[in-house]
Amino acid sequence: MSFAFGFTDEDLNDVDIHDTKVEPTSKGKIESALETFNVLPEHQPRIHCLSSILQTLEGVRLTFDNYITAGGHIVYRRELYDVKHQIMMEEKDVSSKLSELLIERNDADVQSNVYEGGFKSWECSFDVVDAIHAVTEKSGLLNSSILELGCGTALPSCYIIKRKFEERDHRSMSLLVSDFNFEVLRLVTIPNIMINWASTLAVEELHRLTTDEVNSRFENNEVFITKELIQEFEKQLQLYNVQIVPVSGSWGREFNQLVGQYKIDFIISSETIYSPDTLPVVAESIKNILENAGTTHGQALIAAKNIYFGVGGSVVDFLTYLNSIKNSHFEIEVKEIADSSLRRSLITIEYK
Ligand SMILES: C[S@@+](CC[C@H](N)C(=O)[O-])C[C@H]1O[C@@H](n2cnc3c(N)ncnc32)[C@H](O)[C@@H]1O
Structure with missing residues (x-):
């Protein structure tokens, strides 16, 4: 995989490989996928409180690595083995199916x-990180209402946050990060x-916020999440007018209604069109969300492999x-x- 910088096989997806015939998604008249898509009760979309999520991270030492995109932009990401470690330490809190998948079967x-x-x-x-960089250079992405649809590790959103704090940009921004x-x-x-x-903080400040008498270790590839660090994060989000909104659950009509209240004018989505079942839902959701946002200019950036062999x-x-x-x-x-x-x-969709 020549594009990857510093990946291990475990960290990258490998959905490809055996060749299958790709059937066209639509045959004849297309039924609205949003009408027919069935969302189970346990997968209903939900907005979560950022503070509550942050509290669950207090006392956790995050190990991360830095990645450089083809365009030369740095973004940081938590190591997968570190995620597994946290799951093992607090197994009772994680859905047992996920725990079984990641830990027992070692399959992500x-x-x-x-x-x-x-x-x-x-x-x-x-x-997408490279594309976002280009957009932020050209126009004011940083004051948008942004949805990263199917975010996972959310590198594009991470890059947006990093840029925003590096640039000391105070324009108001909502960032919705959604994952199943x-x-x-x-x-x-x-x-x-x-x-x-945290990468945008001065080293002395980061040291002060992430160490104490008991936890004095300070490494280049670790961030120890203290109460003070969480408080500073929330304080700075407020100061810089950033609202981060985590949304879990399945796509569908309810999802679009839920995120619709944020008047999304920029949608980012990477590698979410791999399944013929959900590909139409992604397409319709983008159209639906941008049309209903009441904006005069909406945009979506969709990144995908040209073909998802073996998936469809x-x-x-x-x-x-x-x-x-x-x-x-x-x-x-x-x-x-x-x-x-x-x-x-990379597909750019403009709505005007
Ligand atoms: C292959 S991962 C890509 C993750 C990330 N965007 C990336 O490129 O690294 C697909 C993402 O789409 C989301 N997703 C897939 N099907 C979904 C569904 N039916 N409802 C909500 N999210 C879904 C998953 O949660 C996951 O984050």
């Missing part, structure tokens, strides 16, 4: 309707956001579906990324 690949791959960073999320599994939000999404924020989703199917439901307010641009044998695309 997608298990449909149980776990959708959020603990690992997928390759296209690095492409609450435990992904708690164990990787929010820790990653916190690590990336593809960029062509996604575009076919999107083109069949979109109206004249939407413009779609596709950029192919062919810097390795794994062909990927």
